[in-house]
Amino acid sequence: MEFITSNLPYLLAGISVGGQYALIAIGYTMVYGILRLINFAHGDIFMVAGFLMVYLSATLPIYVSLPLVILITVLLGFVVERVAYKPLRTAPRMSIMISAIGVSYLLQNCAFYFTSGLAKQYPVIPGISSSVAIAGATTKLVTLVTPVLTIVLVVVLVLLIKYTKIGMAMRAVSRDFETSQLMGIKINSVISTTFIIGSLLAAVASILYFSNYSTVTPTSGAMPGLKAFVAAVFGGIGSIPGAVVGAFIIGICENIIKGLGLTTFSDAFTFALLIIILVAKPTGLFGEKFTDKV
Amino acid sequence: MSTKKKLIYTIAALAALFIILTLCEQLLPASSMLFIVLKKGAIYALVAVSMNLVNGFTGLFSLGQAGFMLIGAYTYAIFTIPLKEHAAVYQYFDGGIIQFTVPILVALVMAGLAAAIFAFLIGLPVLRLKSDYLAIATLGFAEIIRAFFQWDAFGPVTNASNLLRKFPTFDTVYFPFIVSGICIAVIVLLINSSYGRAFKAIRDDEIAAEAMGINLAKHKQMSFTISSFFAGIGGALLAMYQTTVQAGAFKSSMTYELLLIVVIGGLGSVSGSVLASFLFIAASEWWLRFLDTDTYIGAFKVPLLGSGFRMVVFSVIIMIVVLFYRQGIMGDKEFSFGAFGDIRRFFRKRFGRKEVTK
Numbered sequence: 001m002e003f004i005t006s007n008l009p010y011l012l013a014g015i016s017v018g019g020q021y022a023l024i025a026i027g028y029t030m031v032y033g034i035l036r037l038i039n040f041a042h043g044d045i046f047m048v049a050g051f052l053m054v055y056l057s058a059t060l061p062i063y064v065s066l067p068l069v070i071l072i073t074v075l076l077g078f079v080v081e082r083v084a085y086k087p088l089r090t091a092p093r094m095s096i097m098i099s100a101i102g103v104s105y106l107l108q109n110c111a112f113y114f115t116s117g118l119a120k121q122y123p124v125i126p127g128i129s130s131s132v133a134i135a136g137a138t139t140k141l142v143t144l145v146t147p148v149l150t151i152v153l154v155v156v157l158v159l160l161i162k163y164t165k166i167g168m169a170m171r172a173v174s175r176d177f178e179t180s181q182l183m184g185i186k187i188n189s190v191i192s193t194t195f196i197i198g199s200l201l202a203a204v205a206s207i208l209y210f211s212n213y214s215t216v217t218p219t220s221g222a223m224p225g226l227k228a229f230v231a232a233v234f235g236g237i238g239s240i241p242g243a244v245v246g247a248f249i250i251g252i253c254e255n256i257i258k259g260l261g262l263t264t265f266s267d268a269f270t271f272a273l274l275i276i277i278l279v280a281k282p283t284g285l286f287g288e289k290f291t292d293k294v
Numbered sequence: 295m296s297t298k299k300k301l302i303y304t305i306a307a308l309a310a311l312f313i314i315l316t317l318c319e320q321l322l323p324a325s326s327m328l329f330i331v332l333k334k335g336a337i338y339a340l341v342a343v344s345m346n347l348v349n350g351f352t353g354l355f356s357l358g359q360a361g362f363m364l365i366g367a368y369t370y371a372i373f374t375i376p377l378k379e380h381a382a383v384y385q386y387f388d389g390g391i392i393q394f395t396v397p398i399l400v401a402l403v404m405a406g407l408a409a410a411i412f413a414f415l416i417g418l419p420v421l422r423l424k425s426d427y428l429a430i431a432t433l434g435f436a437e438i439i440r441a442f443f444q445w446d447a448f449g450p451v452t453n454a455s456n457l458l459r460k461f462p463t464f465d466t467v468y469f470p471f472i473v474s475g476i477c478i479a480v481i482v483l484l485i486n487s488s489y490g491r492a493f494k495a496i497r498d499d500e501i502a503a504e505a506m507g508i509n510l511a512k513h514k515q516m517s518f519t520i521s522s523f524f525a526g527i528g529g530a531l532l533a534m535y536q537t538t539v540q541a542g543a544f545k546s547s548m549t550y551e552l553l554l555i556v557v558i559g560g561l562g563s564v565s566g567s568v569l570a571s572f573l574f575i576a577a578s579e580w581w582l583r584f585l586d587t588d589t590y591i592g593a594f595k596v597p598l599l600g601s602g603f604r605m606v607v608f609s610v611i612i613m614i615v616v617l618f619y620r621q622g623i624m625g626d627k628e629f630s631f632g633a634f635g636d637i638r639r640f641f642r643k644r645f646g647r648k649e650v651t652k
Contacts, residue, residue: 038426087617093425094355095620098557101550102616106609108547113602222546226437229430268441271434278431279419 010259011252012143016212018251019146023153023205024228025235025243027198033174033238034194036093040100041080043225044107045199049073049206050122050216051111057123066125070203077199078192086188104222111218119217122210129211142211149208153201154244161240166193174238223267227254230274236284245285315467327580332467333535334579335572340474341528342555342567343481344521349553350561350626351485352517353497354421355429357549358413359525361436364544365412366405366526367533368443371458372451374401379460384453391450398462402473402530409526410519412439417518421511433546443541458539470531477524482564484520493517497562558615558622566624573623578608 024046031039052072056065084103088096128142161167169190172180181187209224210216228243231250235242250273254266277284315332322328341363348356373396375383384390396404420431442448444455452458464470484490492513495503504510533539551574559570585604615622 036426038430084613084617088620091620094349094561095616097355097426097429098553099613099616101553102609102613105547105550105554106606106613109602109605109609113600113606116601219547226433226546230434233427233430264441264445268438271437274434275419275431278423278427282423282427 007256007259009139010255012139014252014255015248016139016143016146016251017209017255018248019150020205020209020212021224021228021231021251022150022244022247023201023208024224025231025247026154026157026201026240028229029232029235029237029240029243030170030194030198032232034170034177034191035085035096037085037096037100038229039198040097040225041084041103041107042198042202043221043223043228044104044111045073045077045080045221046202046206046209046225047111047216047218047221048076048107049203050210050220051115051120053207053210054120054122054216062123062125066207069207070200073203073206074196074199077195077202081192081195086191108218108222115218117218119215122214122216125207125211128208140212142208146208149204150244153204154240157197157201158240166190170194227267227270230270233274234277234284236286239284239286242284242286311471315471319467327583329467331572331576331580333464333470335575336467336470336474337528337531337535338552338555338575339568339571340477340531341525342552342559342571343478343564344524344528345552346556346559346561346564346567347481347485347493347524348517348521349556350563350567351490351497352493352514354514354518355425356432356518356521357429357546357553358416358432358436358522359552360544360546360548361432361439362409362413362522362525363529363532363548364436364439364443364541365409366529367539367544368452368458368541369408369526370401370405370530371461371533371539373404374398374461375458376460376462383458383460384450386456387449387453390453402527405530406523406526409529410523413519413522414515417515421514421518433549436544436546436549440541440544452541455540455542458533459537461533463534463537470535473527473531477527478564478568481520481524485564489513489516494562554612554616558612560622560624560626562626563622563624563628565629566622566627569623569629577611578604582608 024042027042028039031037031042049069049072052069053065056068060068080103084099085096088099128140128145130141131138132141132144133139161170169180169185170193172183172185173187173190177187210220213220227250228247231247232243233246234250235244235246250270253273254270257263257266257269318326318328318332341359345356345359348354372390372392373394375395377393377395380389380393416432416435420428420435423431443452445452446454448454485493492503492508495506495508496510496513500510529544536543555570555574556567558574559566559568582604585599585607586601587599589599
């Protein structure tokens with residue numbers, strides 16, 4: 001019992017962070033599934049959403065700024081795809097990835113310019129920022145909200161992909177880019193939708209994540225972004241339930257390692273896990289086995 | 295152009311470079327921005343060329359460069375801090391456990407070797423992966439290395455997350471130029487050798503290369519290890535330039551910067567990488583500086599200018615290059631003295647014709 005009470009905070013934090021990673025990871029996994037692109041800018045879109053909330057909530061009431069943050073983030077994701085990735089559709093995969101790195105560099109530098117590089121205090125959002133006590137462990141309410149919200153959003157997303165027309169189009173495009181184009185699927189609108197969904201979830205994740213950590217800096221998107229990507233690979237890239245399971249596992253493991261007093265290694269662990277997975281089972285936990293198209 | 299002529303031109307160009315550097319040293323004040331550009335540019339040129347060897351010539355998308363530079367920087371620093379400074383530098387670790395020093399040049403080679411050994415070990419599992427998985431795995435390794443160097447248990451060697459300092463540094467611009475120059479020359483020789491041709495074959499078509507009898511694993515491993523060797527030396531030079539080393543500085547953003555340099559210069563062009571390094575450093579450290587300070591024309595404050603605006607403009611320029619000039623400055627071509635001849639012929643043709651029409 002003592003073991004549980006002493007470790008419960010870490011476990012709770014792990015589940016909460018895992019949920020937030022999951023929401024980011026979906027953005028990675030969907031984009032990778034369709035474009036075969038590691039969207040390095042995704043973590044920075046998540047960071048920008050954090051700053052938007054800081055600035056918008058300074059002047060607007062919370063019930064206006066929340067939807068506005070989500071809307072602007074979605075718009076940003078859409079614009080990034082149109083400006084930086086669409087012109088490179090026929091280019092080699094390396095160029096488009098370099099373009100993604102360039103966007104990430106640009107977003108970080110813009111954030112640095114607008115904030116003068118200072119960490120900003122994230123606003124208190126009523127309902128999720130207050131503290132609660134569970135079995136003797138004090139935590140923020142966001143810890144409990146995150147897993148529930150994550151699972152609801154994922155279920156909605158899976159239903160969307162399974163039963164709607166656009167979902168079917170997405171599945172087709174991720175199967176075979178060229179053939180689906182020949183079948184009359186408007187590839188650009190499918191890709192845009194993917195980025196819109198990804199950015200939407202990233203915005204939600206940023207609201208949850210920064211409510212928990214309470215400060216935003218221009219580089220605070222990089223690490224969660226990379227970890228979410230690792231989660232996506234761990235679960236099997238292209239698979240949404242895989243990304244969610246992977247994210248929860250990584251979030252929990254990371255916090256248990258922090259609990260053991262090895263904080264320096266919480267990031268290193270994630271990458272070690274990534275390399276083991278890539279070498280041992282490159283398709284991940286739930287990944288489909290597909291042959292390499294050369 | 296004959297090899298003899300080429301040799302003469304090369305020697306002449308090197309002599310000219312030497313004279314220019316000497317003139318700069320003698321005439322300009324030591325605080326001039328030009329020295330920062332020259333020193334840092336030379337170091338970045340070496341690292342960018344080493345990155346180009348893997349990414350541009352062998353076609354392996356590796357993002358581990360910052361990690362290998364970190365190993366090089368630390369190896370150099372650890373083995374050259376004078377013994378009498380140990381108590382001050384390793385103040386939390388009883389003066390450290392490495393109680394000897396080696397000469398600077400030996401330490402530079404050791405820096406390269408340490409990075410190469412790590413790269414070899416990392417390459418064994420990782421180089422089997424394909425393009426973007428390789429990128430993310432090497433990026434991950436760089437992060438793991440960074441975490442290990444900051445670990446308290448290694449404190450007696452690496453000083454944990456504290457600074458390493460007081461190791462010998464350089465103050466002339468010759469040193470980074472000579473070291474980088476020799477290293478880049480070795481890389482160029484390697485690229486022009488049969489190994490280099492094998493690398494290019496692997497880049498262009500792995501299956502065809504394998505069918506031609508090129509051992510893929512061996513050559514990939516070789517390119518990766520050699521590139522890391524030079525990245526290690528580059529890291530050591532960077533440590534000398536900065537006069538202090540801390541693992542926290544070798545983040546993935548450093549790798550991204552290097553990658554952008556390589557892309558701006560042209561993937562697969564050594565001279566492009568060198569040129570782009572100097573341009574990149576000059577633009578980011580010097581030419582665009584004015585964007586960072588508030589400027590007033592009379593009572594009118596020029597809008598937008600302010601801390602950080604330089605990097606915004608800079609990253610926009612980079613995005614334009616990435617999107618619209620995908621080939622970079624040099625594409626996959628190299629600088630050659632023959633190009634001057636081409637330009638001369640071009641102008642003669644142009645203006646020659648004009649004379650005729652008169």
